Amino acid sequence: MRIGLVVDSACDLPLDYLQRHDVTVLPITVRIGEAVLADHRDEEATLEFLHAHVAERGAEAETMPFTVQQIHDLFIERLVIDYDYVFCMTITKSRSPIYDNAQQASFAILNDYKPVRAAAGNNTPFALRVIDTQNLFAAQGITAVEAIRLRDAGEGAPKIRARLENIALHTHGYMIPPDLYYLRARARKKNDRSVSLLSATLGSALDIKPVLLGYRGETRPAAKIKGFDAAVERLFKHAAREVEKGLMTPTLCLSYGGELEHMRALPGYTHLIEVCKAHNIEVFESVMSLTGMVNVGKGAVVVAFAAERTPEFT
Template sequence: MTIKILSDSACDLPEEILDEYNIEILPIVVNKGEKEFLDRATLMPKEMYDDMRNGAVYKTAQIPPHMFEEKFEEIAKKKESAIYIAFSSGLSGTYQTAVIVRDTMKGKYPELDLDIVDSKSASLGFGLIVHKAAQMAKEGKVKAEILKTIEFYVKHIEHIFTVDDIEYLFRGGRVRRSQAFIGGLLNIKPILVFNDGKIVPFEKIRGRNKVMKRMLEIMEERGKSADLKNQVIGINHGDDINGAMQLKKMIEEEFGCKEFIINMLCCSIGAHSGPGTLSVFFLNEKPDKVIEL
């Protein structure tokens, strides 16, 4: 039996990959004032970023329980074996809600075969985990092996990202107004990373080109044991394909990487980081021997 892989819109995988591997995603809720949207369903990232540039403010909310109930009940009725890989619990309550709904539904469907995993990741860092799990499922790997691989990826996936305008971090409640004002005046671009599923400020750099060069330096420092050349590298952007392609070219030239997944940052994350965000994702260790059962 092929294992079904489920995730949510924050995984940022392109539609062609979702289709190729039959990955189902549940949409995170995005709000603009009193209007409610579903990420990548009733609100597309490009539309949101254009609106944000004109001053619009978006907020996010986790996936409502009824969506999980409907999907999990479908899995139970079809007697499928599934894995739901969730957006980091350090940034959203989605993982906890999914676990509560799954455990409650087991009272009605005790045979429900569903594992739920906290990715402790976001965007394409999260997406690379989902992508690998879906590849293994398509190859017919057993659930235990897929879960073992997911566990490795969760522990070793790296996130390095920067925002183009610190004002959006202020709107999303991530920095104080004084920090946003000074940062804008000085053209300061923060570099942020992930630590145990949470966003952590790393450095502040002045100027876009210097930021991208520094991102590569951090990538080299953290990827020394990872065989970067033979990895799938994730690059995401907040409606800045030119910046993403520039970053891709720099990574190709520096590390010889050949395989990339590049996509626009979803609404549920971009609502907080804003247009012009750039990010890169990779493993900091080689998985070859670690994931053998």
């Protein structure tokens, strides 16, 4: 069985890795004023757009995910021919309409695929499954890497489906946004009242940085720490301890809202990488998607892994 994999461009994994493993990316288009860029996970294009627009006006951005029709057309024109079963893994449905769009498109795809496959000389059934990763950014990468590993190991679609849905339930995505004022402005643009003016004012005045946890479709504060570097160091140490305790998958994902050299210079990074190497954990590092940066701000740090333990930040 030919199994295809699809992610949206908010999934923070390196583009060359996605291309090597034939993972299709659903782009999310970002508009800031007259400037428009379809995010295909091109890190160079993302950084150019970041420096030109996001730092100053990112809070005003509009993000436009693939529509139901665009998803339908992508499948009918290519994926139903190239594959027999496709897993489409999306950003959490609590933060984006992509999952609902893909789910809605799936009904029309399953109604329309037969003549297309027949014309390509294939009369066997086609199937697809939309997976809500229940997380954001680098944390989406945990599910995608596991899907690639299972497919390459020759596992069948039922086993892959069950495993991915279980991994999504146990993925922890931690993020530290550097600028609470930006985060509040962006939240207001999207009618999200989760960051109050008082919190933003006090946090900025006292240099308090929240460590936010994405888990099972919800985002909540896991800790509040004085100073960005101190918060990142504590987050990296927390991730290292979780690696030492044992993870569900041999994978840790990092993403950063800027050049990766800046992230690698942050305190605690080297220790985390050494611990991962000692425990045979593969580390994936990527520039945060343009969608991620316009929503949480330049310089944000995200760390993600899967573990069955209840997430407690220590």
